[in-house]
Amino acid sequence: MRIGIPHMGNLYIPVKALFERLNIDYVIPPVNSQRTLSLGVKHSPEGLCIPFKLTLGNLIEAAELGADTLLMAGGYGICRLGYYAKIQEQIIRDLGYNCEMVQLGVSEQKLFGLLKVIKRLSNYAPWSRIISAFRFGLAKLNALDKIERVVQKVRPIERIKGKANWLFAKAIKAIDKADDYATLKRVQTDYIDQLNQVTKDNQAQPLIVGITGEFYVVLEPFSNLDVESELGKLGVEVRRMTFISEWTKFSLFLNPLGMNEKDRIHKAALPYLKRDIGGDGWESVGEKVLHAKEYDGLVHLAPFTCMPEITAQNIMPSTKENIPVLTILCDEQIAKAGVLTRLEAFVDLLECRRRKCNNK
Numbered sequence: 213m214r215i216g217i218p219h220m221g222n223l224y225i226p227v228k229a230l231f232e233r234l235n236i237d238y239v240i241p242p243v244n245s246q247r248t249l250s251l252g253v254k255h256s257p258e259g260l261c262i263p264f265k266l267t268l269g270n271l272i273e274a275a276e277l278g279a280d281t282l283l284m285a286g287g288y289g290i291c292r293l294g295y296y297a298k299i300q301e302q303i304i305r306d307l308g309y310n311c312e313m314v315q316l317g318v319s320e321q322k323l324f325g326l327l328k329v330i331k332r333l334s335n336y337a338p339w340s341r342i343i344s345a346f347r348f349g350l351a352k353l354n355a356l357d358k359i360e361r362v363v364q365k366v367r368p369i370e371r372i373k374g375k376a377n378w379l380f381a382k383a384i385k386a387i388d389k390a391d392d393y394a395t396l397k398r399v400q401t402d403y404i405d406q407l408n409q410v411t412k413d414n415q416a417q418p419l420i421v422g423i424t425g426e427f428y429v430v431l432e433p434f435s436n437l438d439v440e441s442e443l444g445k446l447g448v449e450v451r452r453m454t455f456i457s458e459w460t461k462f463s464l465f466l467n468p469l470g471m472n473e474k475d476r477i478h479k480a481a482l483p484y485l486k487r488d489i490g491g492d493g494w495e496s497v498g499e500k501v502l503h504a505k506e507y508d509g510l511v512h513l514a515p516f517t518c519m520p521e522i523t524a525q526n527i528m529p530s531t532k533e534n535i536p537v538l539t540i541l542c543d544e545q546i547a548k549a550g551v552l553t554r555l556e557a558f559v560d561l562l563e564c565r566r567r568k569c570n571n572k
Contacts, residue, residue, distance in 0.1 A: 216274025217283045218267035219244050221431040222356050223456055225388045226349035233345035234334040241273035244434035253544050255303050261515035262435050262543050263428035268300050275309040286315035290490025352387055355400040357457040359383050362407045367444025368418035371411040377441060379406055419562050423452035424499040425513035426492050426521050429542045430454045436513050436542050437551050446559045453499060477502050484527050493520030497527050504533035508562045516543035536561060
């Protein structure tokens with residue numbers, strides 16, 4: 213059994229750590245590229261969204277590298293994600309690859325459901341080894357997300373543009389190579405220190421823009437043309453709730469301490485949206501309402517044809533919380549120049565709005 217997985221941000225790094233500790237044979241396809249997208253677009257039904265097309269392209273590339281077992285998220289719910297694995301498996305078989313698709317549906321059994329899949333893939337390794345490997349993967353995931361949060365704060369005020377991104381790229385490689393907790397902790401501390409020592413414009417008062425929207429296009433930079441980095445270059449501090457480490461807390465584990473951030477977002481959305489509409493549409497509306505006083509504006513990322521996010525997009529202008537929202541629909545037709553022009557115009561609008569508020 214050789215396992216292949218699709219990309220989504222830096223998720224492959226904790227997955228690699230898990231597989232290596234359990235001696236699972238795996239292949240990681242190349243990072244998302246124009247070839248990945250072209251493969252997915254060529255073999256997908258036209259009306260499906262960019263998460264489907266990019267993950268299909270990844271899985272085809274994994275099959276080309278010899279993977280015979282492919283992992284894909286799935287489960288029951290309102291979003292079409294639940295159908296991806298079955299459709300993608302049929303497409304890949306039609307292309308001549310004899311691959312089995314293993315669907316990771318965690319919505320019903322949460323953590324135990326995921327661990328059962330890992331046990332099967334590891335040829336039924338002892339539970340102690342599985343839990344140990346899983347914990348180490350989570351530790352890498354947490355380290356990545358902690359460093360990225362610092363990067364988001366440094367980008368808009370760094371004197372030498374690109375320094376934070378350069379350090380983050382080095383940190384990603386170092387975390388990938390770390391093979392024990394002590395090394396991992398040292399890497400995390402070292403790179404956070406380096407980021408804090410980057411020469412900054414301490415007089416700057418950057419705009420604060422929230423990033424919300426569908427999970428995949430928010431987390432996969434290739435799908436959104438690296439919107440976060442581009443906003444950082446424009447002197448904007450990006451904030452987002454969506455981190456994979458946070459998702460694991462809310463989706464895999466029970467919350468004995470009461471209401472978590474996701475619950476607060478759902479509650480905030482209730483005056484405008486009474487129930488889950490699939491995907492992350494409920495969260496998109498709630499995040500605008502909950503954080504309107506903290507953000508200067510909101511960038512809403514959505515796959516083209518995504519019904520939950522289209523619903524959220526149409527609700528947002530009707531909320532009494534009056535902050536500007538820029539919706540960017542992501543698909544294979546999106547162009548860098550067009551996105552940059554829209555971001556620059558949006559940032560100009562936010563700066564004018566802040567000046568106007570300060571002069572009152």
